[in-house]
Amino acid sequence: MFKNIVPEDSILKYDVELDVNVSLFNQAGNTKIIETIGEQGLLYLELQSGQFLNEIFVEPDNVFSDIIYGKKSLIYSFYNSSGNETISLSLSSAKDTHNAYSKIKAHSTDLEWRQYFIKQAMIKPGINKIQISDPVIRELMTVDQVADYLQLKKKTIQNWTSNDKIPYCHIGGTVRYRKLEIDRVLDSKKR
Known part of the structure; x- marks a missing residue:
């Protein structure tokens, strides 16, 4: 699955696709992930079909997030641009009632629209949520x-x-x- 988005010369921590039968999220939809990915490391998190992240809290602050669509689910990426080896993610997932998967798939080249969903979920002290945005409607x-x-x-x-x-x-x-x-x-x- 990730062969399409991971460069060939990358050093992979897991060289096989993991078949996970147990959810990372508890019954309330929350999880905490602390992962050593190295400086300039990249972590991909594929959610279950029909789910999206409605809250994202990352440490350190200079971890950048993006979202793409997979075969049936959303895939979040977390890029560590900091000098730290380890990143910490506190995440909350929910049912995709906003139809984020279909909207991102329909407007996959619209970077602003993808970042809208990230910024809506991102929690940073002292920063307010952004107002609703519409995708670019093309001719x-x-x-x-x-x-x-x-x-x-x-x-x-x-x-x-x-x-x-x-x-x-x-x-x-x-x-x-x-x-x-x-x-x-x-x-x-x-x-």
Whole structure:
């Protein structure tokens, strides 16, 4: 799984994918991880499907976090840019009621949108949470992006496309949707 995101010349602490049957999180959804990853080390944490981190507290302060999507779940990365060998993570997980997995997958190249979920969960003394952000809505969208934009399921958009109920075009052999045309159709149905 991680072969796609870990450089080939990396020194791996675990050279095999771990099959973990016991959750790192207790019944309340909390865990504490203290891991020696070395200076400039990187720790990946793949959550169970349908879960996301709603609280993240990292020590030392200069550990950077990011989030990507895996096959069915979110993967968090923690990069140690400090001079310390060890990092400490206090984490709280919850059910993905915000649909973070689908939103990150639909807007995977939007770094600001990924960091929104990290910053919402990050706890630092004296720093307030950021206000809600929207992903960048592009003029040409994929089916996932249209589903997120219209707040519908992906399957609904695919059915509408098959039945010509929504405007679309083929670009490079893939189906794309023009935001302007979708907005025009929606405006005409309001009247």
